[in-house]
Amino acid sequence: MRMTALPPPWDSVDDRLRARGLRWTPQRATVIEVLAEADGHVSGAELVERCRLRDPSTIPSTVYRTLDVLEELGLVRHGHGPDGREEFHVRPVEEHGHLHCAECGNSWELGNERAAAVADALRATDGFEIDIGHVTLVGRCRDCAAGA
Amino acid sequence: MRMTALPPPWDSVDDRLRARGLRWTPQRATVIEVLAEADGHVSGAELVERCRLRDPSTIPSTVYRTLDVLEELGLVRHGHGPDGREEFHVRPVEEHGHLHCAECGNSWELGNERAAAVADALRATDGFEIDIGHVTLVGRCRDCAAGA
DNA sequence: CTGTCTATTGCAACGTTTCGCAATAAGCCT
DNA sequence: AGGCTTATTGCGAAACGTTGCAATAGACAG
Ligand SMILES: [Mn+2]
Ligand SMILES: [Mn+2]
Ligand SMILES: [Zn+2]
Ligand SMILES: [Zn+2]
Numbered sequence: 631m632r633m634t635a636l637p638p639p640w641d642s643v644d645d646r647l648r649a650r651g652l653r654w655t656p657q658r659a660t661v662i663e664v665l666a667e668a669d670g671h672v673s674g675a676e677l678v679e680r681c682r683l684r685d686p687s688t689i690p691s692t693v694y695r696t697l698d699v700l701e702e703l704g705l706v707r708h709g710h711g712p713d714g715r716e717e718f719h720v721r722p723v724e725e726h727g728h729l730h731c732a733e734c735g736n737s738w739e740l741g742n743e744r745a746a747a748v749a750d751a752l753r754a755t756d757g758f759e760i761d762i763g764h765v766t767l768v769g770r771c772r773d774c775a776a777g778a
Numbered sequence: 779m780r781m782t783a784l785p786p787p788w789d790s791v792d793d794r795l796r797a798r799g800l801r802w803t804p805q806r807a808t809v810i811e812v813l814a815e816a817d818g819h820v821s822g823a824e825l826v827e828r829c830r831l832r833d834p835s836t837i838p839s840t841v842y843r844t845l846d847v848l849e850e851l852g853l854v855r856h857g858h859g860p861d862g863r864e865e866f867h868v869r870p871v872e873e874h875g876h877l878h879c880a881e882c883g884n885s886w887e888l889g890n891e892r893a894a895a896v897a898d899a900l901r902a903t904d905g906f907e908i909d910i911g912h913v914t915l916v917g918r919c920r921d922c923a924a925g926a
Numbered sequence: 927c928t929g930t931c932t933a934t935t936g937c938a939a940c941g942t943t944t945c946g947c948a949a950t951a952a953g954c955c956t
Numbered sequence: 957a958g959g960c961t962t963a964t965t966g967c968g969a970a971a972c973g974t975t976g977c978a979a980t981a982g983a984c985a986g
């Protein structure tokens with residue numbers, strides 16, 4: 631039923647699962663087909679919705695549990711949007727952070743190099759290695775801060 | 779029924795509300811009595827629970843709506859824990875951030891001075907004024923990063 | 927191909943928070 | 957004290973996830 635083979639790093643998920651004593655199921659295949667077509671970010675609810683398009687019998691808890699195992703395999707990583715809701719970074723996106731302006735509501739990505747400055751500041755003060763992609767940093771953007 | 783007067787900044791909330799055309803209700807009084815006894819942080823659910831102790835007829839949606847109003851007045855500010863769930867900073871706590879280690883599960887506060895280093899880094903790279911208290915920064919603590 | 931083992935699923939219930947809407951009651955003016 | 961206006965409440969439903977449990981079905985060995 632699948633027209634094309636999955637692109638890396640999704641092409642061998644089945645074997646990677648079995649190698650860990652886990653199982654390859656049709657439900658997991660659906661989730662992975664959808665993820666392979668996603669472009670970087672998906673929320674849990676969005677993913678459930680898109681899976682339901684392919685397979686109307688999709689059950690939310692199964693999708694969320696699949697996301698948990700894929701996160702253990704390092705194929706997705708969850709983070710949190712400005713409202714704290716979960717969102718998933720889907721490989722192969724480059725590691726990056728998110729900025730959100732509470733005033734105008736706009737969001738920006740914080741590239742790896744610029745994120746490094748933040749990481750350095752925390753490492754220096756606390757020895758803390760921040761996972762910059764995990765939470766969305768909230769504040770005011772340059773423009774909104776200027777017009778205050 | 780109240781034994782003691784509320785301490786500042788809670789003592790004049792009723793007038794502050796009325797000055798804005800808003801109303802002073804028994805439900806709001808309950809929420810504020812509980813907040814005045816809280817020591818810095820409360821989650822929405824905790825607050826609902828504590829209100830129910832004083833008034834078993836407490837309704838969650840009323841508590842959450844009251845929190846919205848109090849946030850507009852600047853008496854509380856919401857943030858997000860490591861899992862993205864809302865938590866409220868109750869005045870008069872000093873502005874501060876939160877660090878959470880995803881490996882050992884410990885959390886620390888990030889005092890104002892040390893948070894300034896992070897804020898400076900973002901201001902320099904993006905002109906972004908971070909609200910450091912809004913989200914919990916997740917990563918690995920010094921000890922966990924060392925034993926990797 | 928069959929049987930065993932147990933990871934995974936479906937389902938239903940729960941926890942937290944938001945929303946719409948009709949009924950209630952603060953606040954204010956006379 | 958009585959009446960008007962409309963902010964607020966209570967309530968039911970919904971959105972988003974998580975969890976426990978019994979039934980199902982992958983994986984693998986014989
Ligand atoms: Mn927020
Ligand atoms: Mn998280
Ligand atoms: Zn802005
Ligand atoms: Zn740690």
